[in-house]
Amino acid sequence: MILYGRNLSPFTRRVAIWCALQGRDIERRELMVAGPDFEEIKANNPVARVPILVLDDGTRLIESFAICDYLDETAPNGTRLVPERGAARLACLQRLAVGQSTAEKAVAMVYERNRRPEELHWRDWQARVAGQIQGGLAELDRAAPGPEANRGWSGEDGPDGGDIAAIIAYQFVETTNPWLLEPGYPRLAALVERGMEIEAIAATKPAA
Numbered sequence: 001m002i003l004y005g006r007n008l009s010p011f012t013r014r015v016a017i018w019c020a021l022q023g024r025d026i027e028r029r030e031l032m033v034a035g036p037d038f039e040e041i042k043a044n045n046p047v048a049r050v051p052i053l054v055l056d057d058g059t060r061l062i063e064s065f066a067i068c069d070y071l072d073e074t075a076p077n078g079t080r081l082v083p084e085r086g087a088a089r090l091a092c093l094q095r096l097a098v099g100q101s102t103a104e105k106a107v108a109m110v111y112e113r114n115r116r117p118e119e120l121h122w123r124d125w126q127a128r129v130a131g132q133i134q135g136g137l138a139e140l141d142r143a144a145p146g147p148e149a150n151r152g153w154s155g156e157d158g159p160d161g162g163d164i165a166a167i168i169a170y171q172f173v174e175t176t177n178p179w180l181l182e183p184g185y186p187r188l189a190a191l192v193e194r195g196m197e198i199e200a201i202a203a204t205k206p207a208a
């Protein structure tokens, strides 16, 4: 399988971590949407976004939720990252959704603040987006497993999909707009620290 996109994309990174935790061997094409790779990405996804996962039979999958769902459905025994059914599935998917939407707003902030020319900055909008990101981080902090539960993870033996999405959202904000972490999110920060002991997570941390 071939994964298009860079680890700086929180959605691409989630797919990369998912594959690594499931012991899947994938090829990476670390292309940038905002740059010269746009046409190559568009040839593989009509809306020109990453991640894209190309399966061995040539099928192209887009949207990280759909891709990770496919990876779970075809997961080697015991390596699903979202429970298959019931209340545990719903709870995990909801933590994953908060992580995903926090990351989406953090990406929006990068376009607003880090890419848009200074004279076109709209402060009220930035403040609104900052409040959304911090709302998401506060919820991820509240829902983060403490060190006492299952050795500090929501999954039985390690991180589940919700833990992974939370770690990715925090580290994306830390890399792109660290000032948003100023209120302090101690449970989430501790989860991130535990995550960095796992190779799949540490090896995909985007550079500042």
Ligand SMILES: N[C@@H](CCC(=O)N[C@@H](CS)C(=O)NCC(=O)O)C(=O)O
Binding pocket: 008, 009, 010, 011, 033, 048, 049, 050, 051, 062, 063, 064, 065, 107
């Ligand atoms: N909901 C999508 C979001 C994908 C997404 O927004 N990817 C960004 C990179 S972080 C992208 O390709 N942006 C280019 C664009 O929207 O023009 C997913 O979860 O896969």
